[in-house]
Amino acid sequence: xxxxxxxxxxxxxxxxxxxxxxxxxxxxxxxxxxxxxxxxxxxxxxxxxxxxxxxxxxxxxxxxxxxxxxxxxxxxxxxxxxxxxxxxxxxxxxxxxxxxxxxxxxxxxxxxxxxxxxxxxxxxxxxxxxxxxxxxxxxxxxxxxxxxxxxxxxxxxxxxxxxxxxxxxxxxxxxxxxxxxxxxxxxxxxxxxxxxxxxxxxxxxxxxxxxxxxxxxxxxxxxxxxxxxxxxxxxxxxxxxxxxxxxxxxxxxxxxxxxxxxxxxxxxxxxxxxxxxxxxxxxxxxxxxxxxxxxxxxxxxxxxxxxxxxxxxxxxxxxxxxxxxxxxxxxxxxxxxxxxxxxxxxxxxxxxxxxxxxxxxxxxxxxxxxxxxxxxxxxxxxxxxxxxxxxxx
Numbered sequence: 115x116x117x118x119x120x121x122x123x124x125x126x127x128x129x130x131x132x133x134x135x136x137x138x139x140x141x142x143x144x145x146x147x148x149x150x151x152x153x154x155x156x157x158x159x160x161x162x163x164x165x166x167x168x169x170x171x172x173x174x175x176x177x178x179x180x181x182x183x184x185x186x187x188x189x190x191x192x193x194x195x196x197x198x199x200x201x202x203x204x205x206x207x208x209x210x211x212x213x214x215x216x217x218x219x220x221x222x223x224x225x226x227x228x229x230x231x232x233x234x235x236x237x238x239x240x241x242x243x244x245x246x247x248x249x250x251x252x253x254x255x256x257x258x259x260x261x262x263x264x265x266x267x268x269x270x271x272x273x274x275x276x277x278x279x280x281x282x283x284x285x286x287x288x289x290x291x292x293x294x295x296x297x298x299x300x301x302x303x304x305x306x307x308x309x310x311x312x313x314x315x316x317x318x319x320x321x322x323x324x325x326x327x328x329x330x331x332x333x334x335x336x337x338x339x340x341x342x343x344x345x346x347x348x349x350x351x352x353x354x355x356x357x358x359x360x361x362x363x364x365x366x367x368x369x370x371x372x373x374x375x376x377x378x379x380x381x382x383x384x385x386x387x388x389x390x391x392x393x394x395x396x397x398x399x400x401x402x403x404x405x406x407x408x409x410x411x412x413x414x415x416x417x418x419x420x421x422x423x424x425x426x427x428x429x430x431x432x433x434x435x436x437x438x439x440x441x442x443x444x445x446x447x448x449x450x451x452x453x454x455x456x457x458x459x460x461x462x463x464x465x466x467x468x469x470x471x472x473x474x475x476x477x478x479x480x481x482x483x484x485x486x487x488x489x490x491x492x493x494x495x496x497x498x499x500x501x502x503x504x505x506x507x
Contacts, residue, residue, distance in 0.1 A: 118172045121165075125151060125176040134182040143185055143219040146177075152185075152218045156202065160214050167400075185220045188451045192262060193217040193224035197270050199343045204287070204328045204336050213268070213289070225266035226344075227257040227290060227314060228337070232507065234259070235478050237272075238281045238334060239505065242316060244273035244288065251275075251288065251326070253296075253319040259472065263299045263312035264448050266292045270340060271321075272333045277503040284502055285333035289325040296320070305464045307444035310452060341474065345412035346399065348419060348473040353393050359423050359462060360389040362455060363430040373433050382433075385426050392418045413474065413482040420469035420476055423454075427463040434459050 132145045146152055147161045151173045156162025177184075187194055194217070201213055216222040233240040242255025253273050263269070269290040276284035290297070296319035301309035328336040356364050367374065367382060392415070399415055431438035441460040454462055470476040484490045497505055 118169060121151075121154065121169055121172045122176055124149060125173050129177070129180050129182065134180060139183045140219060140221070142183055144215070146182075147215050147218055151177075153198075156214075160202070160210055161218055185218060188453075190217070190220045190223055191451075192226055192266075193222070193268075195346070195348075196226060196340045196344045197224045197268070200270065200287075200327060200336060200340045201289075203339055206324075208324070209289070209327070217268075222267040223262055223265045225260050225263045225269045225292070226340070227260060227263075227269045227271040227316075228340075229259045230256060231258050235475050237337075238285070239502070239507075240272060240274060240281075240285065241507075242271075242273045243277075244275050244286060244321070246275070246323075247320075249323050250320045251286075251323065253288075253290070253316050253321060255316050257314040257316070258311075259302070260299075260312045260314050261310055261472070262450075263292070263314050264301065264309075265450060268292060269314075270327075272337050274502065275333075276331055278501050279331070280499055281497065281502040281505065282334045283331060285337070286330050287327045287333035287336040288321045289327065290316075290319065290321055291325075294319045301446075301448055303446060305467065306461055308447050308449055310449050342412055344473050345416040345479070348416050351396070352400070353396070355390065355393065356386075357393070358389065359426040359430075359454060359466070360386055362459070362462070363426055363433060366430065366433060370433075373435065378429065378433055381429055385422065385429060388418075389422055389426070392422060413479040414487065416473055417476055417479050417483065420466075423462075423466040423469045427459070427466045430459045431463045438463075 128146060128149050128151060132142050134142060137145075143152075150158055150161065150163040152161035153167075154163050154165040154170050154173060155167040157164050185194075198214060198217055201210055201217075205213070213222075217224060227242075228237060228240075230240050230242060240255075242253065242257065244251040244253045251273075253271070255273065257271075260269075269292050271288045271290040272285050273288065274284050275286040278284070292299075296317040298315040298317070299312050300315070302311040302313055303309045304311060351358075363382065364386065367378075395418075396415055399412065438459050440458065441464075442458050452465065454465065457465075474482075481493065485492050
């Protein structure tokens with residue numbers, strides 16, 4: 115039984131064998147993964163030690179105190195938060211050993227090919243087709259709102275493999291090679307001026323059957339693992355008190371007394387409390403993860419995340435008055451990550467508009483909370499038993 119003291123000993127051994135100041139960043143990260151200290155709750159040989167997830171903080175604290183490099187989790191969040199848990203649950207041993215190590219070290223960036231122009235909120239209506247040809251699948255279709263597609267080496271992809279059954283049952287889940295010549299990535303310029311999102315066109319893309327996750331036709335069930343983890347990754351991220359969007363507006367309030375009004379004070383107090391409640395709820399949700407995979411509760415956290423970001427950023431713009439209308443840079447860029455707190459108030463206000471769309475629209479998440487958390491009756495669904503090819507489009 116490995117306890118916290120044993121984990122500290124293992125971490126100190128790693129630091130002694132690979133001193134951060136004298137070791138190349140990538141070499142250190144690889145050594146950390148091989149020592150089982152990447153994510154301690156993963157199995158041995160896959161970056162972990164098969165321990166409770168809660169013990170990861172022991173390792174992280176030791177490494178941070180020693181000045182060890184991290185794997186830049188914001189840059190590779192899709193791989194860490196969505197692809198990795200799905201591969202762990204549904205991947206073959208060969209797939210786990212091939213993909214998890216370079217995913218965790220950041221050598222290979224991942225993106226998510228789920229949403230389509232005609233299948234966003236109703237994701238199960240997707241029309242991207244995958245047709246079996248020998249040991250390969252040939253994929254044709256279009257995906258949209260794909261974060262980091264311009265950086266990605268691999269993608270998690272869902273495609274329709276059987277149009278003759280109802281929409282939820284004819285989907286299969288794949289790992290797609292983004293360097294395939296049939297993959298075309300085009301930037302989608304957003305209201306911020308940047309293009310962190312993309313649209314992706316797939317034309318005759320060949321995916322080996324060995325890169326399928328789960329059974330043929332079982333892709334919707336596999337995708338639920340990805341989506342549940344995605345909502346937790348977005349809405350349940352670990353933050354210190356006054357971390358995230360509430361931090362900059364609180365600092366402005368303290369530093370600029372001339373901007374204060376009674377009405378803004380009341381609104382800020384309410385949002386500060388809401389942000390702290392959401393932060394503590396996120397801590398509790400992460401504790402629940404120790405017992406198993408995330409469930410629909412993550413939808414509630416993601417809902418709160420979107421609402422708070424939009425309300426807080428709106429308050430910040432009002433608080434700053436004319437200054438809040440300024441914007442630092444409209445240059446068309448394709449960034450590696452979203453930096454909410456590193457930019458100005460105008461950027462936060464504009465970028466937060468996407469929070470209620472990405473990771474599941476707020477409207478869909480409200481249905482999930484109503485039906486799967488509160489147990490309310492489901493909305494009527496007339497297309498539930500209709501073959502996908504017979505659906506009106």
